[in-house]
Amino acid sequence: MNVIDVTNLTKSFGSFTAVDHISFNVGEGELFGFLGANGAGKTTAMRMLCGLSAPTSGEARVAGFDVYKETEKIKQHIGYMSQKFSLYGDLKVWENIRLYGGIYGLSGKKLKEKTDELLHVLDLEGERNTLVDSLPLGWKQKLAFSVAIIHDPRIVFLDEPTGGVDPVTRRQFWELIYQAAERGITVFVTTHYMDEAEYCNRVSIMVDGKIEALDSPAALKASFNTDNMNDVFHALARKAKRGE
């Protein structure tokens, strides 16, 4: 079953088309990588799928709900970790968890249980009262991710969740992603790191608003005769530049 269904989805800002007739679907439980260079249109597309921005044209359903008419329903079934950092730096760790848990509809005993569980899993029990601003970036990212799935959504959208951190921290972050996927949460993730693309079941590669390729990492590499995802990425960018 598909939890994301997209047909010819398009977003224009004036005469500029940031997302240009993209079509794809994502299956339940899939770990889907949404790749593309800076400015390719990833964030713009993701915001439409999260019900945060209305498409110019095309169709999309997320968790079975329409991105034009049922945005409130969509928001109840998804988690979203935005590219711009989403936690409040001037609030303590536990205050951020309480705040987001509340926004996602948790309260009382359930919220307390989830908070304790989350701090335990992240090994952040000792930092409960620390201001988020004083945590290292990698910890903030792990916390932001955990908060985005605190309500066990069907799908979580992650917009460059590991930007700017070292490879060890990125691997730890991906452990959390795998755990979420094992719990049945569908993961839709953008990244600039090709090693992370390899962790996905399927990836799409976006160039100038269009999806130029979509398949498993293994199949993409095979079709470009390479064992390196970077080659695939750059070949598609060159092809698009030549206007093919």
Ligand SMILES: Nc1ncnc2c1ncn2[C@@H]1O[C@H](COP(=O)(O)OP(=O)(O)OP(=O)(O)O)[C@@H](O)[C@H]1O
């Ligand atoms: N509100 C807006 N008004 C005008 N242009 C916009 C707006 N939002 C995005 N764009 C443009 O749309 C294009 C796609 O931007 P978007 O942020 O979706 O790219 P991206 O793939 O997420 O890039 P990055 O990897 O840098 O995050 C860019 O050229 C950007 O300048």
Ligand SMILES: [Mg+2]
């Ligand atoms: Mg972006």
